[in-house]
Amino acid sequence: MHWDDIDACLFDLDGVITPTAEVHMRAWDTMFSEFLAARGAAAYTSADYFDHVDGRPRYEGVATLLEAKGIELPQGEPSDPPEAETISGLGNRKDKLFNEILAEEGIQPYPGSVRLLDALAERGTEVAIVSSSKNARAVLEAAGLLDRFEVIIDGQVAAAEGLPGKPQPDTFLAAAERVGVPKERAVVFEDALSGVRAGAAGDFGLVVGVDRGTGADRLREAGADVVVGDLDELVDSVRS
Numbered sequence: 060m061h062w063d064d065i066d067a068c069l070f071d072l073d074g075v076i077t078p079t080a081e082v083h084m085r086a087w088d089t090m091f092s093e094f095l096a097a098r099g100a101a102a103y104t105s106a107d108y109f110d111h112v113d114g115r116p117r118y119e120g121v122a123t124l125l126e127a128k129g130i131e132l133p134q135g136e137p138s139d140p141p142e143a144e145t146i147s148g149l150g151n152r153k154d155k156l157f158n159e160i161l162a163e164e165g166i167q168p169y170p171g172s173v174r175l176l177d178a179l180a181e182r183g184t185e186v187a188i189v190s191s192s193k194n195a196r197a198v199l200e201a202a203g204l205l206d207r208f209e210v211i212i213d214g215q216v217a218a219a220e221g222l223p224g225k226p227q228p229d230t231f232l233a234a235a236e237r238v239g240v241p242k243e244r245a246v247v248f249e250d251a252l253s254g255v256r257a258g259a260a261g262d263f264g265l266v267v268g269v270d271r272g273t274g275a276d277r278l279r280e281a282g283a284d285v286v287v288g289d290l291d292e293l294v295d296s297v298r299s
């Protein structure tokens with residue numbers, strides 16, 4: 060990576076800064092497995108998560124998965140209770156499970172991601188979080204990282220401002236604008252195919268795929284210019 064060409068790093072959160080992609084994955088797995096089994100539908104697999112749910116806003120993840128399984132449900136309202144048989148109800152059912160796991164287990168950031176944030180702060184590079192999750196601030200706070208980011212474009216901000224979610228590039232573009240850096244001089248860091256597609260669609264300076272299980276080839280096919288297994292791999296290049 061040529062750091063002379065880069066003034067801002069735009070980080071996805073879950074699976075890039077914190078290992079919470081795995082927590083989301085577990086919560087989705089429990090919710091969809093029970094729901095699909097009760098309907099006698101085809102079982103939910105981890106491939107379903109990577110292909111249809113990962114990185115997308117909550118209710119869009121539910122809708123995309125149900126469409127792939129050929130199941131139609133009414134949209135419902137975000138205020139639907141977790142018991143409701145609606146797209147919103149299923150999303151809220153999963154959110155309850157996600158928050159239960161988070162409260163029980165807490166969250167530690169990836170050490171390599173913290174080291175990269177340290178190196179970028181020393182260098183004076185702008186940083187922002189771009190997450191589809193409405194829980195992004197709570198996760199950052201639990202991980203002790205909330206004060207590292209002045210700009211956070213999360214699911215709450217996107218909903219309030221009507222920004223289309225990943226795989227559309229709008230949330231990343233909003234973050235670049237807010238840190239005051241042209242997109243050509245900003246790097247997108249993503250572990251989800253939908254997020255890598257958002258980065259590629261936004262014509263950013265570089266899209267770094269972080270392979271936490273999706274597969275390097277699939278991240279490259281989706282538009283990643285570089286693929287790393289952990290952000291620690293980039294620390295020396297920032298400092299050199």
Ligand SMILES: O=P(O)(O)OC[C@H]1O[C@@H](O)[C@H](O)[C@@H](O)[C@@H]1O
Binds near residue numbers: 084112120191193
């Ligand atoms: O339901 P939330 O917390 O708003 O999160 C929405 C999505 O946020 C993304 O960051 C995760 O990759 C997805 O798994 C999750 O579904």
